[in-house]
Amino acid sequence: MTLSRIKGMRGFLASSVGVTCAAALALPLALPTPAQAGPSAGTSEAAVPGSTRSLPLVPLTGTRSAAHAQGLTRRDVRPFSLVGVIWDDPSSELHGRVQVRTRATGTGHWSGWQDVETHNTHGPDPDTAEGESARMHGSTAPLWVGDSDGVEVRVEAQSDDRTTTPGESPLPKGLHLELVDPGAGPADGVQDGLRAGANTLGEPAPDAPEDDSIARTGLQSGESFATSVANADVAPLGATEIPALSKSRTELEYSAAHPDEQRAKPYVGARPHIVTRRGWGADESLRESGFVYTKKVKAAFVHHTASGNNYSCSQAPSVIRSIYRYHVKSSGWRDIGYNFLVDKCGNIYEGRAGGVTKAVMGAHTLGFNSNSMGIAVIGSFDSSKPPAAAVTGIAKLTAWKLGLFGANPRGKTYLKSGGGNLYRKGKNVRLNVISGHRDGFATDCPGQKLYGKLGSARKAAARYQGR
Structure with missing residues (x-):
């Protein structure tokens, strides 16, 4: 698919109705990096939904x-x-x-x-x-x-x-x-590829889905298809992972997506490897249909899930499926609250559906979900030190995603409060571009130990952007 076709589809694909009708337009999809394509189209979905x-x-x-x-x-x-x-x-x-x-x-x-x-x-x-x-x-x-x-x-x-x-x-x-x-995970080997210190998955298959492969990719439901198409600018239809790019290729991708900008070289970090919702086994029938977007991403709020540290990195997809179900079925939210999650090994996961490059509105920082994104490290870090790999994952993710919207990880920005226990509704609040949850709401999140590492994450993210 050409870049112009992808850009032209974005508004139309905001609802599942539009996505279903757009099936003919969405195929075939071109691989951004053929050598790093996702698992092959013949993989099956989870047999047990949880x-x-x-x-x-x-x-x-x-x-x-x-x-x-x-x-x-x-x-x-x-x-x-x-x-x-x-x-x-x-x-x-x-x-x-x-x-x-x-x-x-x-x-x-x-x-x-x-x-x-x-x-x-x-x-x-x-x-x-x-x-x-x-x-x-x-x-x-x-x-x-x-x-x-x-x-x-x-x-x-x-x-x-x-x-x-x-x-x-x-x-x-x-x-x-x-x-x-949480139900059984995807039967595609994704979980087997998550291992300590990896920050990558197993060996990818070489081929992308072909133009008649909707059923072969397991994307039979409208919402599954919509979720996958929302990432059409960075991954083939049905991908379980979004491959990493070098900084130079990320800059080329950015420039192609922003042809009207005159800046010679953007400050954007290399795109990190990201496990998609299909990769961690999201049951797309649980969430509400369609996606909700804000205008831009001006800031990132860092969280911890407070779900404990007694998990292995191969179990992280199961933990995420559980949190997703808890947020939707128990708490009553439209989808999982976080835009991204990072496990103790530094693996990065797509959170709320709508596209990893887009300004998807989450439910992570009460009062400051507009024009921001929420990144949750899986674990509890009030007294436990966050693994270095997780902090690096935060830095790499923010260097890339904030860079797509021209934000400096070491800078400050203003966000308008939607109402909370720290700031009244309508107040413009000056915040770090990379903030902790507690900066926008009176809470212990993301835990004192993780909060203390945000300065390091800001410096590293700015360095990854080339600042």
């Missing part, structure tokens, strides 16, 4: 007050790998402590009590269609526990909470435990 089970919490006996403690006693459940707690009102906060114990599948071994982060301050902006959806719930951060078939949970309100009337529970109404099964 599931979410929601269990209502009940008052716990034997505590100081049943109104102050809810939970579930030990019980057998269908296999799951990620847990979280949700409640009815998304504007209510859970002031207290959430702890879970889980039993590893088939072993009979129960874990110790694990804390679940209760202050989940990610989410869609107020006064947006997503933020006002009736499906929205309040929610904790999700916690990855691995393959489990037993669970116990307790939720206790803060002991000094005196904000409620006598007899009224200080806990939010409608507490439920969410048990998420």
Whole structure:
């Protein structure tokens, strides 16, 4: 496909209806880098889509007050790998402590009590269609526990909470435990290629999909097709990965996409290797149809998922599928909240659908989702030091994506607040181009240890841009 055809399709492909009608126009797709093409067209999709089970919490006996403690006693459940707690009102906060114990599948071994982060301050902006959806719930951060078939949970309100009337529970109404099964991963060898220190996947196949290969790529659904076509400027239809480019080739690609600019050489970093949504096994039927865009990407907010560090890099796609399902089915968002995710080995993953080069509106920094992108490092970094590979992944990703929009990683920018607990709605706020979540919202995210590495990431990203 020529660049002019791709650019002409962009507006039309903003909805799944347009994408379905555009099938004839989208094929064939030209490979940007033939030697690094994605897996071949004959690969199959995941056989198991996963599931979410929601269990209502009940008052716990034997505590100081049943109104102050809810939970579930030990019980057998269908296999799951990620847990979280949700409640009815998304504007209510859970002031207290959430702890879970889980039993590893088939072993009979129960874990110790694990804390679940209760202050989940990610989410869609107020006064947006997503933020006002009736499906929205309040929610904790999700916690990855691995393959489990037993669970116990307790939720206790803060002991000094005196904000409620006598007899009224200080806990939010409608507490439920969410048990998420991520389902089986793509049967295409992508997960086998994710390994410690790699930041690349396994050996790619040499050929791109041909012009009659919609069914062969497994893109039977309209939303799967739409998601893939949204990346048509950087990858062939049905690709599980977007190949890395050298800095010189990235600059040529940028110049071809911006023919009206007179700048001799753009400040844009080399495009990093990115695992697509198909690569990590996204079930596109879960999310809402279509995509939502903002005008540009002026800043990047760095997050941690607060889901724990007890995962291997080969498990990262499963963790992402679980978070995706938790954000959509449990929290009620239109899609996964983050625009990109980075695992502990530095592998980069496409997050919210709509195209990796585009200004896709996420649900990552409440009040500052417009004209920004959210990057989440998978893990918890309040007291754990983030791996160097993950920090490098942030730097490479921001050098490229911010460079596409002319942003300096070491610079400052202004964003208008959509409303939050730090800045009133409408206030223009001066922020670092690479900021932490806590810079836009009162939260511990992205954890003190990761937040302390953002200065290094800014310097590295600017260097990758050639500044």
